[in-house]
Amino acid sequence: MSIGTPKYSAEGSTGAEAATRDPLTPGVKRWQLRFPRSLRTPLGFVGAAILLIWLIVAVFAPLIAPFDPLAQDFPRLAAPGSENLLGTDTLGRDVFSRIVVAARTTLPAAVFVVICSAVLGSVLGAIAGYFGRAVDEIIMRIADLVFAFPTIILAMVIAAALGPGLKNAIIAILLVSWPSYARVTRSLVMTARSSEYVIAGRLLGFSAGRSLVREIAPNVISPVVVLATLDVGSAILTMAGLSFLSLGAVPPTPDWGAMISEGVSQFAAWWIAFFPGLCILTIVMAFNFIGDSLRDTLDPHTAQEVGETTS
Amino acid sequence: MTPDGHTSTQARDESTADGAPLLALDSVSCEYKLDGGGRFRAVDGVSLQLGRSEVLGLVGESGCGKSTLAKLICGLEKPAGGSITFAGSPVRSLGLKKRAKSLLGIQMVFQNPYASLNPRRRIRDQLEDALALDPSGSWSVESLLEAVDLPKDSAQRYSHSFSGGQRQRIAIARALAAGPKVLVGDEPIASLDAFLQARIARMMRDLAIDSGASMIFISHDLSVVRDIADRVAVMEAGRIVEVAPTAEIWNDPRHPYTKKLLAAIPKVDGKGMIPG
Amino acid sequence: MSMISIRDLNLSVTTGKETSHILRDVSFDLDAGRITGVAGASGSGKTQTGLAIMGLSPAGAQLSGSIDFDGVELVGMPAKAHNRLRGAQLSMVFQDPASAFHPMLTVGDQITDHLRHHQKVSKKQALAKAVDILGRTRVPHPDEAVRKYPHQFSGGQLQRIAFASAIICDPKVLIADEPTTALDVTVQAGILRLLRELCDDLDLAVLLVTHDFGVLSSVADSIVVMKNGVVVETGDRETVITAPKHEYTRSLIESLPGAEVAS
16 A cells, blocks of 8 residues: 555554553453363362363263163162162162263253253344344244243153153253343344444445354353353253153163152152162253353453443 | 525535536435334435535534435435435335345445444455456455555454444445445544544544545534535435535534534633533 | 652562563653643553552553652552542542443442541532532532433533532542543533633643544643653644644644644
8 A cells, every 4th residue: 555654653653552551450351152171160170170070971871881771670669889889770770880880861851952952042132132022032032932931841741742752852942942142142142233343344334144153143042051060060951850750861871860750659769769869969960060160251351341341 | 494494505515516416315314113103214315416526524413314305315214205316216115125236335434343244254355355346456355454554464363453443444445445426424433532633534434535535524513524525415304404615614604503512612722612 | 839740650460470660750740730642552651650649550560660649659559548639639530431430329429528528528518519619610409410420411511520520629639631521512512611720710630531632732731742651752742732842742743633634
């Protein structure tokens, strides 16, 4: 370009712009989802470690499980001991093996259901938030309808209507959990939609879809990711709840919720319910720790991003 | 517009004589609904013309409707009356639609450089979006950054690593990249340090004119507008009260409001005189 | 004899491993009845100098050097003692009047709050004084204004109310941080005139922080120019503006609009 730099740099040498950053508000870090960084907080590390252990267990379940989880080879209701590490259940199956094998269905199912409902909910929420008016009304009133029922009861009703089975349990949880993502995404998109960078994009001729995907999505995705992480725990709980009510995994498939359900009627044989319960506790905790530390590391950035405008 | 105001505007308005104006506003008005149920006329019967390669300064105080006028020109507000014509085609309000191709020649630089760049996309991506619109292909990301006096490696960075003045230059580069015929600056310098304001304003003017565009430069600061505008329109309470070539506005203001605005500018003479 | 005497003031903030020096060996005086303007670009440390006087330096900031306030050393002063001075003898007005007030409390409550805190007067007396002070800062209908809420005022009026709030405890020092930047030009002149009057009538030592040489040229008695935390030039108004000694000051003044026309 012929527009010479000297014309401006004559004044540019004032250094008036030299201090690009106010040292008191350290600049916003790279915005990207910094999972590794998030996991460096103590709680996040603990959560990640627990999750890693469970992933190893799930992947190598056949190698780890000492016995066939379905084989009724042992004395019924044997207490934890040297042969059956965590005891046996009412049908003489090894509890430890069942727990290990159940991790293979529970974990992927929970993650799958959360990803599906996060995608479904945020797409619907984004459409509602961006287009507003009638579209918004329809989507959000349906969401309200779902919100009006306690989650587990609605999931029960849907699962009961569809019939027992893991697939139907997943569908039931999906149907009850998308509205919270829709809510969050809708409000984020509504704020982003009126921001100047989105308007600038629209002046460049972006279509609605392109605005949403290119301009808005990167700016609203992190809260949704945090919410989803926190949600994995509750998805596992809901699934366990459905199994507990015999609406989830069909026996004899090993499932933590179903094992607890079986165990509660056997007070003397505490180990049947206790150990699966412990597993659910650790997994839920792990996801909550990760979710919390993700939120802590991601949200201050967004807050600073907003706060910067006043400097 | 009062009848006598209109005639004086016409009489002093010579620069648009050659052919049809690039952008013409004909008694445009815009209303907002108030919470109490009433209506507020933010823009009230504004008629303006912008010629080719002309810089029009639009000056007024906060709440006078100058930002609303900028939005109307870009199709971001729906006018309550009147018409806006850009290069022969009417400017319609954008709504949720994709912007019409014929109107892509109007681009805007916003007031707040901290909000007008996408914080989560690289500068390069944002500039390339705009470059895709320009059929002439006279700019590249590198030449744009060079034109606004930023280092080449800026393209790989995100907006948060830039100061307010630098961000505003990126925003200017993005608007230019689209190959605009009319560049609208809505208080583009208001949130910058005084020492930077004149510099960024001059840069905007030079870049717009050199690339064959016209510019509407909106500001509350007459002293900066004086530096860069060919003509100045003074706006008060939704109306244009005076339009004239810059020197005329400066040396011979006719409207009392223009006089008041001019008188309020503090002089940097070290004499300790409070203006007004 | 100066009301405030700043000597070799250093301020640094450590975040993680990095230490950034915000102020380096800053020295200047504030005198009673005079407006001292501090000019500089954003990030020059001009606001931090004001905040250091108020004892409002950011958490984790290390302050060294001396700020002598009428014989009292402010650097290293215990927070409680500084709290007693702040609002009573040291007061401050901020850039954005719209965000300086609590939206849900009446103006009267807000400007008498610290008066009642510092000077144990009754609510009635405080309100009477508030009306008096609002009149002094030319807020229209002061007796009604005390019962109104911030959103019922324009920006210029709110800034007058902020000034009223700042002077109600009869302070000796007033720090005005960009008090006119958020206002329209036609309103700015009125606020500057008010600042000048208050300074003269109340014998206030005023620190006016601004990036606008037009403002400094109008009201400042002396000017301190800062760059990257360092004072580059100090002098009386006319000398600094018409015959700046330092290259940086000259470049700032030349960068103003219309400067090329004038020279």
